[in-house]
Amino acid sequence: MIQQLHVDVLEEILSKLHVKDLLRFKSVSKKWNSIISTQYFINLHLKKSISSASRHLILVRDDIKVELTWPEEAIIYFLGISSDGIICHIINYNARTTICMLNPATRVSKTVNVNNKINNIISWFGRESSDDDVYKVVLGVMAHEHQLAFDFYEHGTLFNGIVHWLVTRADTVMDLDHTSSSVMFTYNLGRKCVGEIIPTPVNPQKRGIIGVIDGCMSVVCEDCSREIYEVWVMKEYGIKESWTKLMNIPEPP
Amino acid sequence: MAAETGTPTTLTLKSNDDELFSVAESAAILSVTIRNMVEDGCAGGVIPLDNVDGKTLASVITYMNGISAIPADEEKKKSYRDKFLSDKDFETLADMVLAANYLNMSCLMDAVSAKIAQVMEKKSVGWVRRKFGIENDYTPEEEAAVKEEHKWTFEGVETDDDN
Numbered sequence: 305m306i307q308q309l310h311v312d313v314l315e316e317i318l319s320k321l322h323v324k325d326l327l328r329f330k331s332v333s334k335k336w337n338s339i340i341s342t343q344y345f346i347n348l349h350l351k352k353s354i355s356s357a358s359r360h361l362i363l364v365r366d367d368i369k370v371e372l373t374w375p376e377e378a379i380i381y382f383l384g385i386s387s388d389g390i391i392c393h394i395i396n397y398n399a400r401t402t403i404c405m406l407n408p409a410t411r412v413s414k415t416v417n418v419n420n421k422i423n424n425i426i427s428w429f430g431r432e433s434s435d436d437d438v439y440k441v442v443l444g445v446m447a448h449e450h451q452l453a454f455d456f457y458e459h460g461t462l463f464n465g466i467v468h469w470l471v472t473r474a475d476t477v478m479d480l481d482h483t484s485s486s487v488m489f490t491y492n493l494g495r496k497c498v499g500e501i502i503p504t505p506v507n508p509q510k511r512g513i514i515g516v517i518d519g520c521m522s523v524v525c526e527d528c529s530r531e532i533y534e535v536w537v538m539k540e541y542g543i544k545e546s547w548t549k550l551m552n553i554p555e556p557p
Numbered sequence: 558m559a560a561e562t563g564t565p566t567t568l569t570l571k572s573n574d575d576e577l578f579s580v581a582e583s584a585a586i587l588s589v590t591i592r593n594m595v596e597d598g599c600a601g602g603v604i605p606l607d608n609v610d611g612k613t614l615a616s617v618i619t620y621m622n623g624i625s626a627i628p629a630d631e632e633k634k635k636s637y638r639d640k641f642l643s644d645k646d647f648e649t650l651a652d653m654v655l656a657a658n659y660l661n662m663s664c665l666m667d668a669v670s671a672k673i674a675q676v677m678e679k680k681s682v683g684w685v686r687r688k689f690g691i692e693n694d695y696t697p698e699e700e701a702a703v704k705e706e707h708k709w710t711f712e713g714v715e716t717d718d719d720n
Contacts, residue, residue, distance in 0.1 A: 321674045
């Protein structure tokens with residue numbers, strides 16, 4: 305009889321349900337509620353959802369009117385940082401900043417207030433690893449005297465516990481002889497401190513996007529004059545000389 | 558010995574209600590439980606499967622024969638599984654998931670649990686309690702509180718007598 309179902313078999317079945325059904329079935333019994341609520345089960349369900357064919361992509365327009373109880377005067381500084389289906393919004397008010405996290409699947413949201421208006425920020429939102437129970441938000445404020453120019457829409461790339469942002473040295477933005485390059489600004493999540501500045505082969509005049517390819521940090525940058533995208537990987541982490549061009553991708557016509 | 562005579566080895570499986578089934582060893586070893594018995598040399602006589610009844614075992618053997626006849630083509634195997642499970646009712650699926658777990662057959666386990674999850678879609682809390690034989694251990698106040706917390710998940714649920 306199905307009453308004999310082991311917890312692991314039940315978890316296997318429940319992990320294949322949609323979130324809406326799962327949340328409703330918390331009302332079945334205390335045992336079901338506790339199984340569905342454990343961190344282990346949540347991670348199991350997340351892994352199944354990510355690997356299933358029926359993933360959803362939420363597209364958010366820049367001028368979206370967010371249907372949440374956020375004040376009208378709020379300026380949504382930027383949108384679209386997401387991790388494991390959780391959306392993180394940073395909202396700037398006159399005197400403070402609010403971080404809103406929303407899980408559209410469960411319709412649960414959490415809000416954190418920061419008692420400073422944070423201008424010119426770089427950000428990252430996510431988990432250090434898929435076994436981690438904790439989601440972290442990293443916000444970076446640019447000091448006026450700082451010589452790095454940040455792209456505010458750069459959301460950071462996690463690699464080996466370190467978040468990376470592609471930035472340009474402010475004094476080289478106007479470098480017309482193309483001798484300087486963009487660098488990666490880093491933040492070590494474990495040590496909670498700013499890390500090394502890592503050189504990249506990207507010319508500051510080219511737009512680049514960093515990522516991870518085959519376990520190496522990578523940069524894809526646009527070369528407008530030649531109408532191609534260059535794909536670079538850093539074979540040995542932190543070693544400038546190990547940047548290797550993987551390929552050129554022609555710009556789509 | 559069978560290898561010497563050139564005929565495929567056949568195993569005899571016994572359900573918990575004493576039904577006997579003959580099945581090709583090559584198909585039966587889809588079950589890790591049975592494969593281990595074969596490898597340990599304890600599959601010489603009749604293999605007793607104390608947790609599976611005859612009706613369910615017959616169905617599992619149909620699956621074993623069907624899926625092992627398909628060459629390594631994951632698409633075809635998947636469509637066989639879908640077809641195999643398409644006409645099974647909840648009770649049969651429940652028996653099969655227990656059997657797949659006991660026999661340690663991951664591909665069947667995966668397919669049956671996915672099918673059960675599909676059947677559970679949009680079902681009421683009452684339906685789940687009845688089908689899974691679960692006693693409601695909430696007090697009326699506790700239950701009302703849990704339901705209130707996830708009120709939106711009760712929209713669009715199939716109607717049921719004791720929802």
